[in-house]
Amino acid sequence: MIEFRQVSKTYPGSDKPVVEDLSFEVLEGEICVLVGPSGCGKTTSMRMVNRLIEITEGEILIDGEPNTAMSGTQLRRKIGYAIQQIGLFPHRTIADNIGTVPNLLGWDRGRIKSRVDELLDTVGLSPDEYRNRYPAELSGGQQQRVGVARALAADPPIMLMDEPFGAVDPITREGLQDEFLRIQQDIKKTIVFVTHDIDEAIKMGDKIAILKQGGVLAQYDTPENILSEPDSEFVSSFVGGDRVLKRLSLTRVGEMDLEPANGGTDGLLRIDEGLTVKDALSELIGSGHSRAVVEKDGENGLLTFEAIEDLMGGASGEPSNGGESSA
Amino acid sequence: MLYKILEVYARPDFPEKLRQHVLLSLVALLVAIAIAMPVALMIRNSRLGALIAINIGNIGRAVPSLAILALALPFFGIGFGSALVALTALAIPPILINASTGLREVDKGVIDAARGMGLSGGQILARIQLPIAAPVIFAGIRTSAVQTVASATLATFIGGGGLGDLIVEGYSRRGPEILLAGALAVAILAIITEIGFGVLERAFTPKGLKIAQKRRK
Numbered sequence: 044m045i046e047f048r049q050v051s052k053t054y055p056g057s058d059k060p061v062v063e064d065l066s067f068e069v070l071e072g073e074i075c076v077l078v079g080p081s082g083c084g085k086t087t088s089m090r091m092v093n094r095l096i097e098i099t100e101g102e103i104l105i106d107g108e109p110n111t112a113m114s115g116t117q118l119r120r121k122i123g124y125a126i127q128q129i130g131l132f133p134h135r136t137i138a139d140n141i142g143t144v145p146n147l148l149g150w151d152r153g154r155i156k157s158r159v160d161e162l163l164d165t166v167g168l169s170p171d172e173y174r175n176r177y178p179a180e181l182s183g184g185q186q187q188r189v190g191v192a193r194a195l196a197a198d199p200p201i202m203l204m205d206e207p208f209g210a211v212d213p214i215t216r217e218g219l220q221d222e223f224l225r226i227q228q229d230i231k232k233t234i235v236f237v238t239h240d241i242d243e244a245i246k247m248g249d250k251i252a253i254l255k256q257g258g259v260l261a262q263y264d265t266p267e268n269i270l271s272e273p274d275s276e277f278v279s280s281f282v283g284g285d286r287v288l289k290r291l292s293l294t295r296v297g298e299m300d301l302e303p304a305n306g307g308t309d310g311l312l313r314i315d316e317g318l319t320v321k322d323a324l325s326e327l328i329g330s331g332h333s334r335a336v337v338e339k340d341g342e343n344g345l346l347t348f349e350a351i352e353d354l355m356g357g358a359s360g361e362p363s364n365g366g367e368s369s370a
Numbered sequence: 371m372l373y374k375i376l377e378v379y380a381r382p383d384f385p386e387k388l389r390q391h392v393l394l395s396l397v398a399l400l401v402a403i404a405i406a407m408p409v410a411l412m413i414r415n416s417r418l419g420a421l422i423a424i425n426i427g428n429i430g431r432a433v434p435s436l437a438i439l440a441l442a443l444p445f446f447g448i449g450f451g452s453a454l455v456a457l458t459a460l461a462i463p464p465i466l467i468n469a470s471t472g473l474r475e476v477d478k479g480v481i482d483a484a485r486g487m488g489l490s491g492g493q494i495l496a497r498i499q500l501p502i503a504a505p506v507i508f509a510g511i512r513t514s515a516v517q518t519v520a521s522a523t524l525a526t527f528i529g530g531g532g533l534g535d536l537i538v539e540g541y542s543r544r545g546p547e548i549l550l551a552g553a554l555a556v557a558i559l560a561i562i563t564e565i566g567f568g569v570l571e572r573a574f575t576p577k578g579l580k581i582a583q584k585r586r587k
């Protein structure tokens with residue numbers, strides 16, 4: 044668990060804090076996304092966790108201990124670190140890159156080698172093909188995978204990720220996000236994840252901390268609650284006018300309670316259970332139908348506009364609230 | 371003519387002049403490395419330091435070799451020592467400039483990742499910055515070495531000896547073959563230096579960087 048306690052940061056030579064009185068908790072095994080406009084202090088906040096940047100006021104506790112209890116380098120070896128620039132060591136092989144922290148921690152060579160191969164498998168790169176290559180021989184997406192593998196190498200309970208999928212094209216990024224979420228289901232790391240992209244925040248976060256200019260926490264909650272109840276003008280305009288649709292992207296059609304489709308389903312549109320409700324709705328509208336069939340566990344369910352409305356529930360069913368008017 | 375030149379190389383005093391020339395260049399280069407590298411390492415994280423070093427280096431490069439030799443004279447007198455001081459001063463700038471830019475050009479993301487994973491400052495220098503900057507540093511040493519070998523020819527003017535003696539002798543005694551023999555020897559020495567350090571440079575370029583260089587082309 045990571046706990047920010049009234050953390051402030053003022054850079055030397057400046058009189059304005061870039062992070063101000065920040066307090067929140069990241070629970071064990073959760074991804075907490077720090078999101079907000081550029082320059083709002085996300086990176087600074089994240090880097091104070093492993094003391095790449097020293098705190099001006101307040102403290103950060105890790106499992107109840109102040110993060111100043113040990114030296115900065117010791118602390119950082121226990122915390123995974125992945126960044127947008129990736130920063131793979133160009134003169135080292137992929138195996139050496141991934142083995143960096145285990146090597147610092149004095150693991151023996153056999154253990155490092157098997158860990159490297161295991162991680163290459165985890166991130167979807169064949170160990171035999173990639174372990175002896177150099178970073179320059181990899182595509183951008185492959186380099187990002189290695190960057191994540193390197194951050195996971197010593198199996199740290201905590202990870203810091205600063206726009207870790209920011210340097211690749213949107214399609215590759217989606218793939219990497221899906222893959223990382225799949226990995227996270229097994230490894231259950233406690234993660235501080237920085238992005239400026241609200242869609243990425245909604246997708247990746249168990250919790251989202253929205254920061255505004257000056258490093259002030261605007262709202263801290265689950266993606267669902269932030270989308271359904273933005274508690275300020277700033278948040279509702281930051282999440283965007285399509286926040287109702289964004290909420291639909293939080294659920295997959297397979298997770299909905301659907302009426303069984305009795306009788307003939309021939310000729311009806313069929314929708315894959317893995318699609319998000321948002322994408323399903325888009326298909327439904329695009330097809331000109333008002334209903335579609337979703338096959339789940341061998342049974343046919345009926346997806347209708349009413350079912351989608353039910354999913355959105357009470358509050359947001361009411362047509363006029365704050366979010367719409369500000370958009 | 372060729373025969374006459376070869377005759378000069380057979381003279382009993384030739385090996386001594388060659389030895390002086392090589393010794394003068396080598397010692398000047400080593401002392402220059404011993405001065406320039408620690409300075410470059412010290413200022414590797416300071417933008418101001420790098421700026422000052424590079425500017426001093428550039429000024430040093432702009433001063434003609436002969437002028438520096440002449441400058442050494444009033445302070446260190448005539449002889450080998452004086453020539454050594456002057457040549458060292460000449461050899462420093464290319465090494466300082468390259469080492470300092472090479473170290474500073476290491477990608478910021480790479481350094482940040484290294485710090486973020488818990489490498490100490492010394493580990494980052496030894497395992498990351500130096501290997502990555504090695505090709506640039508060696509290129510500076512190569513430039514400096516070739517230039518020192520060439521400039522050592524001028525040592526004769528302040529009594530430093532070396533192959534320059536032959537050129538001066540050939541000129542004053544109207545013996546073109548002596549002059550040519552001296553010039554040719556310096557040229558060959560310079561070429562050997564260039565090739566030798568080129569080999570070293572390639573040997574010290576990590577494989578991953580060679581691949582990256584090739585990809586960039």
Ligand SMILES: Nc1ncnc2c1ncn2[C@@H]1O[C@H](COP(=O)(O)OP(=O)(O)O)[C@@H](O)[C@H]1O
Pocket residue numbers: 054055061079080081082083084085086087088
């Ligand atoms: N090392 C630094 N020295 C001074 N100011 C900095 C430094 N790093 C960042 N800043 C400033 O702090 C603010 C927050 O930066 P940052 O945390 O990088 O924001 P974000 O990651 O949200 O884009 C910016 O205004 C930035 O200019």
Ligand SMILES: [Mg+2]
Pocket residue numbers: 085086087
């Ligand atoms: Mg940032």
